[in-house]
Amino acid sequence: MNMPEIAVTGLGMLTPAGIGAEATWTGVLDGKSTAATSDRLAGLPVEFCCSLPPFDPADTLGRRTAHRLDRSSQLAVIAAQEALRDAGLDPATWDGARVGVVIGCGVGASHTWETQGRRLQEFGPRRVSPLLLPMIGPSTPAGEVALAYGAQGPSLTTGTACASGATAIVIARDLLTSRQCDVVIAGGTEACNTPLIVTGLAQLGALSGRCDDPASASRPFDAARDGFVLGEAAAVLILERAEDSIARRHRPRALLAGCGSSTDAYHPTTPHPEGRGIETAMRTALTDAGLHASDIGYVNAHGTSTRLNDTVEAHTLHNVLPHGPYVTSTKGVLGHSLGATGAVEAALTVLSIRHALIPPTANLETPDQDIELNLITRTAVKQRVSAALSNSFGFGGHNVVLAFHSP
Known part of the structure; x- marks a missing residue:
């Protein structure tokens, strides 16, 4: 039996270049670095990173949901919402049992780990959130996306370090070609511009040390490159079999070949x-x-x-x-x-x-x-x-x- 073609039918992104796929694309085409000094990294060996533009996740998620999610999960759920809208899919009308979620994450809920760890050390166990474990579990971003949009098919997390988001797309393709799912919400999320993670990467010698000029620090393939700049982001792709996309008259953005x-x-x-x-x-x-x-x-x-x-x-x-x-x-x-x-x-x-x-x-x-x-x-x-x-x-x-x- 011939393998079905897999279509990318929707995109959602939150990156340092902008909130949303269109804003990110515009920023990337502009070709200007988003790296800047960060107050929360003050006094560390590397004091800069690439952060998202200011926005309030509660505007999309609601105050209660935003409060109980680590930033990495917040970003995944918001990116998935944009991607579904771009794909022209309405979770209220689909068969959730035929929809899967695969989200990659390399480090995980570092904001929550570090914040709650400080609370324990400074104020004692009573100040630690009862939501700690649901917030930091590696499966949480995928589970929260599934919860938000009623996806009742397989819900998976991929952890292959900096390839995690790409691995998620590979697994999504397999779920579609095997016909376990008709739609898969796939992508990656990371929000670890935090003191401990930045310090660890700096100690490893992986980060650029251009603290005097952060905007010129990330310079891929340049003769003067000296390390990467840590960023945060989430991106979600909606994947379907091309035949199904065509049947509902939605033109694919591209094919995953x-x-x-x-x-x-x-x-x-x-x-x-x-x-x-x-x-x-x-x-x-x-x-x-x-x-x-x-x-x-x-x-x-x-x-x-x-x-x-x-x-x-x-x-x-x-x-x-x-x-x-x-x-x-x-x-x-x-x-x-x-x-x-x-x-x-x-x-x-x-x-x-x-x-x-x-x-x-x-x-x-x-x-x-x-x-x-x-x-x-x-x-x-x-x-x-x-x-x-x-x-x-x-x-x-x-x-x-x-x-x-x-x-």
């Missing part, structure tokens, strides 16, 4: 120096999609702005795609949102296909001389893209590559 996953099994935080796992994931995605390397016109790279990761990814891209498709990293604008980033970048790849526009890489002024890529800098490029890849890699050696093509 193929997926490739692998594990380096090399080092807890460092990628394989020859990019073997990355190459396996890329080639698997191409084969799964029935695409040749030369079919790829654009790659939304993982591009973290760290020395080794960018070099390894660039060399692997050059080996697998020697024809030189356009390459960009949107982390120059948005920072690195860990478990959410794979879903954010998948959504942005879909928008590139939909609008025939490739966004620039912020702060890419002098490309590393060891990197041979067709990098987009300064301004967006108008270019019809029939097929594209979105790369996501994470601590633990997790590699996920998603292949999309135009509907």
